[in-house]
Amino acid sequence: MFTKKTRFADMFSANNNLVLLMPRLGLGLGVGNRTVEEVCSLNNISADFVLLVCNMYTYCDYQPTMEDLEQTDLSMLVPYLRASHAYYIGERMPHLERHLSGVVHRSDSRYADAMMAFFEQYKREMSDHFAYEEQHVYPRLQEGKKVKEGASSSNTQAIKQSGNQALKRSSNLSSSHIGMVDKISDLLQILYKYMPSQADTEELNELIFGLLQLSSDFERHAAIEEHVLMPYLHHLERRNR
Amino acid sequence: MTSRIDTLIVEPSEIVRTGLQRILTDDGSFSFLAPLSDAVNLDERVKALCPDLLIVNPTLLVPPIRSQLAAIQQLQPNMAIAALVYQYLDQDVLQLFRVSIDIREKRNRIAQLLKTEVDRVSSLDDDENYELSIREREVLVLVAQGLSSKQIADKLNISIHTVNSHRKNVTRKTGIRSVAGLAVYATLHNMA
Numbered sequence: 211m212f213t214k215k216t217r218f219a220d221m222f223s224a225n226n227n228l229v230l231l232m233p234r235l236g237l238g239l240g241v242g243n244r245t246v247e248e249v250c251s252l253n254n255i256s257a258d259f260v261l262l263v264c265n266m267y268t269y270c271d272y273q274p275t276m277e278d279l280e281q282t283d284l285s286m287l288v289p290y291l292r293a294s295h296a297y298y299i300g301e302r303m304p305h306l307e308r309h310l311s312g313v314v315h316r317s318d319s320r321y322a323d324a325m326m327a328f329f330e331q332y333k334r335e336m337s338d339h340f341a342y343e344e345q346h347v348y349p350r351l352q353e354g355k356k357v358k359e360g361a362s363s364s365n366t367q368a369i370k371q372s373g374n375q376a377l378k379r380s381s382n383l384s385s386s387h388i389g390m391v392d393k394i395s396d397l398l399q400i401l402y403k404y405m406p407s408q409a410d411t412e413e414l415n416e417l418i419f420g421l422l423q424l425s426s427d428f429e430r431h432a433a434i435e436e437h438v439l440m441p442y443l444h445h446l447e448r449r450n451r
Numbered sequence: 452m453t454s455r456i457d458t459l460i461v462e463p464s465e466i467v468r469t470g471l472q473r474i475l476t477d478d479g480s481f482s483f484l485a486p487l488s489d490a491v492n493l494d495e496r497v498k499a500l501c502p503d504l505l506i507v508n509p510t511l512l513v514p515p516i517r518s519q520l521a522a523i524q525q526l527q528p529n530m531a532i533a534a535l536v537y538q539y540l541d542q543d544v545l546q547l548f549r550v551s552i553d554i555r556e557k558r559n560r561i562a563q564l565l566k567t568e569v570d571r572v573s574s575l576d577d578d579e580n581y582e583l584s585i586r587e588r589e590v591l592v593l594v595a596q597g598l599s600s601k602q603i604a605d606k607l608n609i610s611i612h613t614v615n616s617h618r619k620n621v622t623r624k625t626g627i628r629s630v631a632g633l634a635v636y637a638t639l640h641n642m643a
Contacts, residue, residue, distance in 0.1 A: 320638060321638065321639055324634070324635045324638035324639065325635060328631050328632065328634070328635045331631055332631070389629065392628045392629050392632075393629050393631065393632065395628070396626075396627045396628060396629050396631070396632030396635075397632070399625070399626035399627055399632070400627070400632065400635055400636065400639070402626075403625075403626065404636060404639045404640075405639070
């Protein structure tokens with residue numbers, strides 16, 4: 211596990227996917243030989259939070275305890291999750307769509323249409339899922355914190371009501387995450403097994419490795435929501451009752 | 452509510468056919484395809500009818516029985532096959548069937564024996580075979596059209612349990628889990 215004393219660049223050597231998280235954390239490369247603690251302090255961001263994210267992305271078995279979460283400054287959690295959404299929707303999906311279109315454009319138009327329609331539907335599902343989280347789940351963390359810091363009792367009542375639905379929704383959230391990872395896997399299976407083979411190899415490789423990267427990135431993103439955001443939210447809401 | 456096992460009885464005696472059908476009807480889990488009094492072109496008829504359960508009098512089968520049974524099973528891999536026995540049968544022949552119903556079997560045991568075999572076969576994890584059976588292809592197309600398991604069960608007049616086991620096999624064989632992915636598969640294979 212990475213600690214505050216780990217040299218920041220060593221984290222990239224251990225898991226090169228962490229390079230992709232830097233912009234979402236508001237950090238850049240060129241970290242020199244500085245430690246995690248030093249880089250975070252220079253950029254005014256909580257080292258505990260950065261470590262939480264980097265450890266969860268790297269050590270898949272790692273699940274923080276509530277004690278860990280209570281000791282971590284989670285003010286960056288929602289901005290970080292929103293930045294990830296923006297990255298998936300604004301950068302990754304258009305990139306993959308371009309390559310998919312490059313892969314299928316030489317196929318029979320029925321095949322091409324079916325593949326593009328699948329991707330279009332996936333994109334819509336992803337946007338709807340993110341919009342739901344951003345409108346209905348993330349704001350509850352802000353509300354929960356306000357109550358924790360001492361707000362009116364009517365506010366507390368509202369939080370309590372929304373908290374009653376929290377458990378139900380968090381299981382929906384998890385099945386929605388599974389469904390989204392499954393669809394990427396389906397698309398990969400179709401490319402591996404069933405696509406007629408006249409596709410441009412370079413486009414195909416870009417697409418396949420892009421999908422694999424998105425799948426593992428999204429899977430860790432989902433883990434942060436399911437093992438950090440939701441338990442912490444329930445904890446706050448229970449305490450505010 | 453449909454919850455039935457499509458059953459094809461192949462037996463020359465009308466008394467035996469009717470009696471067996473009556474006993475299974477009382478159980479409520481079985482539905483019946485028009486019974487056959489002989490096994491002529493049995494493979495063709497199985498292919499057309501797609502039963503979940505075939506109950507056959509082995510004396511109607513033409514030797515070599517082993518290869519005839521294997522050919523029929525190949526056409527419908529998730530179909531259970533049971534022998535209906537009331538005459539003397541060579542032990543070697545009897546051993547070709549995983550389940551046999553003896554004419555003297557207790558009434559309440561018959562349905563139970565058959566259902567156990569149907570469950571076993573429908574959940575069979577056949578690692579070798581990646582070809583979709585006719586029934587699995589039908590289910591795949593209906594799933595791809597957006598029908599629920601319940602709707603598919605009603606449409607094909609089979610149980611939801613059977614539909615779900617076909618869906619499981621479709622996913623295992625194609626590697627595709629989502630409805631949208633199966634729709635693409637159906638298009639790529641000209642099944643849509």
